[in-house]
Amino acid sequence: MQYCHYFRLVSFNMLPIIVLLAALGNCNAQNTDASTILDRALYKPLNLLYIGGYVNTSLNYFEAEGETEGIAPTLNHLGVIAQINPFKYFNIYAEFEHNPQYNFQINNLFAQIGNKNIGLRVGYLGFPLGRYKQYHIKKTRYFVEHPLMVTTVLPGISCDAGAGVYANAGDADISNISFEINFVSGLDENIIYTPSANTNMEMGTSKNLKISDNNDKLMVNARLGLLQNNVFEFGASILAGSYTNRMKEDPSMFTKSKKLQIYVFDVALYFNKFSIESEMVINNIELPENITELYASSQQGCFIDLSYELFKKDAFLGKRPLKIFSALRYDYADLNNGYFAITKEKINNDYHKLALGLSAHLFNKTSIILNGSYQWFSDLLGNPNKKTAGVQLGIGSYF
Amino acid sequence: MCKRNLFYLLVFSVFYFASCEIMDTMPNPDEVLISPYAGLNEQELAQHLEGDAVFNKSFTKEEGVGPVFIATTCRSCHFNGGKGHPFNEIIRFGNWGVDGHFNEMLAQSGPQLQYRSIDGYPEEEVPEEADGVVHLNPPALGGLGFLEAIADKDILSWADPEDVNNDGISGRVPFVHTPSYAYGRFISDEQLTDHKGEMIGRFGKKSFSVNLFQQAARALNEDLGMTTSAENHDPFNWKAPKEIRDIGDGVPNPEVSDKMLEALTFFLRSTAPPPRRDTNNTNVIEGEKLFTAVGCVKCHRNNFTTAETKLAFLSKKIIHPYTDMLLHDMGAGLDDGYTEGDAKTYEWRTPPLWGLGLAEESQGGNGYYMHDGRALTLFDAIQAHGGEAEQVKEKFNELNIENQNKLITFLRSL
Numbered sequence: 001m002q003y004c005h006y007f008r009l010v011s012f013n014m015l016p017i018i019v020l021l022a023a024l025g026n027c028n029a030q031n032t033d034a035s036t037i038l039d040r041a042l043y044k045p046l047n048l049l050y051i052g053g054y055v056n057t058s059l060n061y062f063e064a065e066g067e068t069e070g071i072a073p074t075l076n077h078l079g080v081i082a083q084i085n086p087f088k089y090f091n092i093y094a095e096f097e098h099n100p101q102y103n104f105q106i107n108n109l110f111a112q113i114g115n116k117n118i119g120l121r122v123g124y125l126g127f128p129l130g131r132y133k134q135y136h137i138k139k140t141r142y143f144v145e146h147p148l149m150v151t152t153v154l155p156g157i158s159c160d161a162g163a164g165v166y167a168n169a170g171d172a173d174i175s176n177i178s179f180e181i182n183f184v185s186g187l188d189e190n191i192i193y194t195p196s197a198n199t200n201m202e203m204g205t206s207k208n209l210k211i212s213d214n215n216d217k218l219m220v221n222a223r224l225g226l227l228q229n230n231v232f233e234f235g236a237s238i239l240a241g242s243y244t245n246r247m248k249e250d251p252s253m254f255t256k257s258k259k260l261q262i263y264v265f266d267v268a269l270y271f272n273k274f275s276i277e278s279e280m281v282i283n284n285i286e287l288p289e290n291i292t293e294l295y296a297s298s299q300q301g302c303f304i305d306l307s308y309e310l311f312k313k314d315a316f317l318g319k320r321p322l323k324i325f326s327a328l329r330y331d332y333a334d335l336n337n338g339y340f341a342i343t344k345e346k347i348n349n350d351y352h353k354l355a356l357g358l359s360a361h362l363f364n365k366t367s368i369i370l371n372g373s374y375q376w377f378s379d380l381l382g383n384p385n386k387k388t389a390g391v392q393l394g395i396g397s398y399f
Numbered sequence: 400m401c402k403r404n405l406f407y408l409l410v411f412s413v414f415y416f417a418s419c420e421i422m423d424t425m426p427n428p429d430e431v432l433i434s435p436y437a438g439l440n441e442q443e444l445a446q447h448l449e450g451d452a453v454f455n456k457s458f459t460k461e462e463g464v465g466p467v468f469i470a471t472t473c474r475s476c477h478f479n480g481g482k483g484h485p486f487n488e489i490i491r492f493g494n495w496g497v498d499g500h501f502n503e504m505l506a507q508s509g510p511q512l513q514y515r516s517i518d519g520y521p522e523e524e525v526p527e528e529a530d531g532v533v534h535l536n537p538p539a540l541g542g543l544g545f546l547e548a549i550a551d552k553d554i555l556s557w558a559d560p561e562d563v564n565n566d567g568i569s570g571r572v573p574f575v576h577t578p579s580y581a582y583g584r585f586i587s588d589e590q591l592t593d594h595k596g597e598m599i600g601r602f603g604k605k606s607f608s609v610n611l612f613q614q615a616a617r618a619l620n621e622d623l624g625m626t627t628s629a630e631n632h633d634p635f636n637w638k639a640p641k642e643i644r645d646i647g648d649g650v651p652n653p654e655v656s657d658k659m660l661e662a663l664t665f666f667l668r669s670t671a672p673p674p675r676r677d678t679n680n681t682n683v684i685e686g687e688k689l690f691t692a693v694g695c696v697k698c699h700r701n702n703f704t705t706a707e708t709k710l711a712f713l714s715k716k717i718i719h720p721y722t723d724m725l726l727h728d729m730g731a732g733l734d735d736g737y738t739e740g741d742a743k744t745y746e747w748r749t750p751p752l753w754g755l756g757l758a759e760e761s762q763g764g765n766g767y768y769m770h771d772g773r774a775l776t777l778f779d780a781i782q783a784h785g786g787e788a789e790q791v792k793e794k795f796n797e798l799n800i801e802n803q804n805k806l807i808t809f810l811r812s813l
Contacts, residue, residue: 066424195457290514381763
């Protein structure tokens, strides 16, 4: 039953992409905008010190069950990035973010030895889990909000202490294979001590500036990415290991190591003016027996972004380009993929969201975004959906 | 702007305005399981909202959850504010000694199973020696303040433990031990009946708590592992090594302030029951007559007036809870071998029926009625009645299908 569900999820998510792959042969590659601040800063260190940042703010109007809080401004993300390059093959990279959920968090803070092809990193490493999460600082934004699966099923834009290596072969802007593997402290037991009635990956990441001692052994986090002719991009990521803390337990009584695996697959296609970006995630969490009554041991989610360039002017307000895009996003997150142990009924807790966007990209650095979204949510017990609709007018920029 | 761009703008606009059309509207007041009483003044409404915040607050380990617990927030068990679902049931246990007395197994972490625990602390299991184990679904919250406001004299007047009137119903007043902290927390002077140092139990499926202050303090303690000045000791796992047990959750007691406990109590007192629906429906009207005729109303009492209380919105109100607040013998089928307070293992307090008709809609389609959710439908729930209610059930079964449906339609209107 569960595999059928996975199959349906994969089919639904990937079918449009498979169909479009057939038409790939004669397509011209577009500028993918795949390069990010992170790429540029890490792989092309030109200066001794690089300081930058990003901001994403919006005016929001949402309505649910006939009620609204009116128009509310929010500062969704405000990040500061710094990179110090004291030597040719050594640099330190830091990325801090303010957001409404956690106020302040570290996204990355590590030292790196190596060049653009191969290197070693040590510090607080952002989990490379899927393309969106890894390249969350985007030049071009079509939507104000991160996809639901990134914020609810994945451990957010978070990091953990560890060390890892990365390797790249080929041209990062055309065809390239990239691989990154990190050994990190990993998620801790807080993923099951959550305020909501589901496991929560983000609750398991340390929020403080300290080395977390949360597992009996390290977790493995890896991503393999392929870019072909700047048209097709595929990635597979994993975070796996034990999330329980045996060190605190009495070995004679409570030696219970519990496993966790997060699998993420991402696919992107870039045509002349049209692009598709899609990801799918599946979490498997081995739960203590007493929790299986409350939570499902699996979560899943996916999103697919379709964007189309409506308008382009190469020299707008001087020599800077202007592009206007339309975009469509479907978002899905099932926070409890399973059945109640006692009643054998399906646990719902499913989010679906459709969003339409118009965005103007100015000067290669700034996006002005208009989004309309419609979300429907089924609670744990499968009661009638709760619906939320809204409009957001946002601005996103990096500097 | 070219036609294509206009097309996309049009699609965007249609999408947005269409989404407005398919949006939910604000639910009718009679569809809402919990809401504050309409008569609250501004100050009382503020107190209610303060308590609502405590009810919905997710407590953390750092704030004192545990070391063993069931949930980190009240709302997770009282799902949607209505009656609970079996997935968040609580389990209580005890042991029958050779002397015939029921032992709550306090030394073995009884009487409630806290099946979750904080890091490094073992969760509990039901001890093998426990031979009285009961599974309890959480109760609905609406109208608890009204139940607290019922005068003692009314409850006493309905009792008929020896069945003197020979109607087959012998409701018994539950007199229970009253902890010192619960004195002075009654909302009415008409609630001070002292029976050999014990007072009338009103809350809990076996009527263990005498007022909502006690019930709130107990729930915080036994369900969340949060201590208060009233219940000042964390639950523990007797099987945990002593050095771990001594540390507990590591948070000094009390973990919840008196202000928060008072606010939570006020929230429970000021949460109204759902209003009735479809009262002009012919089947509902006839169903209510059948409800009376077959004798359901002998225990599920309908009309009475609350006592004079310290809270104006609860005082001298005519209410229709469909309960007599008494303990009744419900037969062997509902005897789980567990007891607490003054109740026998086969005795249960008559539950109020208000909000019953919204149970299925708020629990994914199944009502999960009775104390442990064993009955999926109202018909099943009626069939689960035994003991004193056996004769009433037989009368219900003698009704033709049409009349049975009318009676159930009436129940759905509550």
